[in-house]
Each structure stands twice: as C-alpha cells, then as structure tokens.
Amino acid sequence: xxxxxxxxxxxxxxxxxxxxxxxxxxxxxxxxxxxxxxxxxxxxxxxxxxxxxxxxxxxxxxxxxxxxxxxxxxxxxxxxxxxxxxxxxxxxxxxxxxxxxxxxxxxxxxxxxxxxxxxx
Numbered sequence: 001x002x003x004x005x006x007x008x009x010x011x012x013x014x015x016x017x018x019x020x021x022x023x024x025x026x027x028x029x030x031x032x033x034x035x036x037x038x039x040x041x042x043x044x045x046x047x048x049x050x051x052x053x054x055x056x057x058x059x060x061x062x063x064x065x066x067x068x069x070x071x072x073x074x075x076x077x078x079x080x081x082x083x084x085x086x087x088x089x090x091x092x093x094x095x096x097x098x099x100x101x102x103x104x105x106x107x108x109x110x111x112x113x114x115x116x117x118x119x120x
Contacts (some may be wrong), residue, residue: 007108012037014103021099029040032084040100041075048074071097 015037017044019025027033051070052059072093079087087093 008038008041010104010108011041011100013107014052014100015040017103018096018099022092022095024086024088025096026086026088028084036078036085037083039082040074043074043077047077068094068097069103075100 002089012034016033017034019027027036033034051073052067055070071092075093075097076087076090078083087096
C-alpha cells in the first residue's frame, strides 16, 4: 500500500514539474493537481496497456516513438476527465508527457524500488 502512495506522490511531482515548465498546461487548485495525477496513474495502469497492445504495429514502425503519442493522448484524456486541469493543445501534451515520463523515471525508477526494498 505504501508503494501506491509513493508512486502517486512521484506522479504528482512529475505533473507539477510539467505544469511549471510547459506552456499550455495548467491547473486551478492543488486538489486538482492531486486528482489529475491520480486519474493519470489510473489511465496509465488500465488504458495504456490496451492502447499499447492495439498499436503494436505503429510502435514497431516508429521504433517506439508512437508511445509518446499514447502518453500525450492519456494526458489529454486526463484533462478531459478532470475539471480545472488544462492541456491547451497537442504540442503541450507531447512536451508534458515527455517531461512527466522523464521525471517519473528519474524519481520512481526501478532502481529506487530495489534500493528501498533491500533495506526492509
């Protein structure tokens, strides 16, 4: 259970960094940011695997770059589902999804999980 909360906190941090650095991404209150990161995490857990499976030919042809489009689409879907969270256009969604992926990888990479789990 603690790992779910840690992942949520890391995703929230990543979305906040993206909102601060990418023009076209915005939120109205901090509660909206928490809800947006929760919804994004749920979409990444349940919808992304399905979209990835369906789009395997595009992923292969583009050497994996189509995954950025999937991430951007999930970010736009998050903005559609969460009132007060704004993704202005597709360019902002692409930049935001790349930044969110980088921050999430850096702070929530598998190496951190392995390091923390060894200490228990």
